[in-house]
Amino acid sequence: MVDHDDVRITDVGDTAFNVEFGSVVDRRINARVMGLYQAVARRKAAEPIAGLVEVVPTFRSLHVVYDPTQTNRQTIEQVILGLLRQDDGATTHTPRTWRLPVCYEGDLGPDVDEVCQACGMTRDQVIALHGGAEYFVYMLGFMPGFAYMGGVPERLRLPRRSSPRVKVPAGSVAIAEELSAVYPWESPGGWHLLGRSPVTFFDLARDPPVLLCPGDLVRFYPIDRAAFDAMAANGVAPQSLLARMP
Numbered sequence: 001m002v003d004h005d006d007v008r009i010t011d012v013g014d015t016a017f018n019v020e021f022g023s024v025v026d027r028r029i030n031a032r033v034m035g036l037y038q039a040v041a042r043r044k045a046a047e048p049i050a051g052l053v054e055v056v057p058t059f060r061s062l063h064v065v066y067d068p069t070q071t072n073r074q075t076i077e078q079v080i081l082g083l084l085r086q087d088d089g090a091t092t093h094t095p096r097t098w099r100l101p102v103c104y105e106g107d108l109g110p111d112v113d114e115v116c117q118a119c120g121m122t123r124d125q126v127i128a129l130h131g132g133a134e135y136f137v138y139m140l141g142f143m144p145g146f147a148y149m150g151g152v153p154e155r156l157r158l159p160r161r162s163s164p165r166v167k168v169p170a171g172s173v174a175i176a177e178e179l180s181a182v183y184p185w186e187s188p189g190g191w192h193l194l195g196r197s198p199v200t201f202f203d204l205a206r207d208p209p210v211l212l213c214p215g216d217l218v219r220f221y222p223i224d225r226a227a228f229d230a231m232a233a234n235g236v237a238p239q240s241l242l243a244r245m246p
Contacts, residue, residue, distance in 0.1 A: 007084065009077065010061075015053075015068055019080060020061040025150060025178065030138050033057050034215055039083040049079055057214050058139045059148070097217040097243040100182070101236070102131070102173050103228035104195035111161075111192040115175075118158055127222055129153050130194055135180055135218040140210060145184035145202030147212040152178050164190030171196045173220065195222075198231035199241065211238055219243070 008020040019036060022029035037057045043049060051071025056063040066076045104112060104127045116126050135149035152175050160176045165188060168174070172183045174191035183189060184201035197220075201211045212218065223231070 009081075012063065016063060016065045017073065017077065018058075018061040018063055019084070022060045025059050025138065027136060027138075027150070029060050030057075030214075033060065033062050036062050036080070036084055037214075039086065040080070043079075043083055049076075052076060052079075058141070095215050095217050096213075097219065098212065098241050099243045100197055100199055100218060100220050100241060101223045101227070101231060102195040102197050102220045103223050103225055105225050105228075108196040108225070108228065109194050112194055115156070115158065115192055115194065119155055121155065126156065126194070129156055130175070130180070131220045131222055133219075135220075137212050137214050137216040137218065139214050140212070143185055143187060145210045145212070147181060147201075147216075147218075149180045149212075149218055150178055152180050158192060160190040161192060164188055168193065169196065171198065171201075173197055195220075196228070198228050199236050199238075206238070211241075 006021070010018045010020055012018055021032045034057055037055055040049075040052075040055050040062075044052070051067045051069075053065040053067050055065070062080075064076065064080055066073070103109070104123075112123055112126060115121075116123055119126065121129070130152075133151050133153050135151040137147045137149050139148050140146060141148060156175060157177055158175065167186055168183050168189035168191075170183055170186050172189070172193045173195045174181055174183065174189065174193050176191040181191065182197055182199075182201055199211065203209055203211075
């Protein structure tokens with residue numbers, strides 16, 4: 001059994017609470033979050049949990065939402081804590097490894113030169129360092145399909161931009177601190193934009209609509225502008241991006 005003395009339950013309004021496992025971004029903490037998330041999924045598959053609306057995994061906690069017209073906080077909390085006590089702390093998720101194409105050229109990577117200057121590296125070094133790392137998907141948030149991926153090499157870690165952009169194009173590959181991400185939609189954003197991917201990261205016609213999921217692994221590889229334009233025009237089949245099937 002796992003020692004759960006360090007787990008905290010915190011309120012989030014009157015219809016939700018968080019089960020917190022720590023206070024930092026750490027893969028061991030995230031593994032505990034995902035273990036409980038999967039335990040809830042297994043329980044729901046075997047027997048519906050009345051009043052449970054959804055559970056959402058984050059970096060360090062599981063967000064639990066319930067319907068107070070069907071149940072109450074005490075009942076749902078007891079169910080979740082009961083699953084936590086039964087859980088052995090191991091996740092059952094077999095990570096998928098994605099190889100995602102990125103064009104770092106010209107206007108598709110508008111912040112590359114600034115990153116080079118800030119980090120004291122050449123363009124080729126920045127691209128090689130970013131593309132040579134393996135990234136771990138901790139959670140989805142901010143907008144549908146936006147995956148927060150840890151693993152940015154130390155030499156590339158920069159704070160967010162002092163002046164966020166009003167519009168960041170969909171597919172933009174970005175970094176901030178120890179995280180990398182790809183914007184699935186056009187939106188405001190304050191991360192450093194290194195390139196752009198022709199891949200569609202959220203599509204309601206797919207099942208599931210999101211491409212990346214918590215626990216997945218990601219590697220980027222560079223493509224030139226011609227390849228980017230061709231992929232963007234013709235589309236990229238998600239299955240072709242999987243380096244290793246689950």
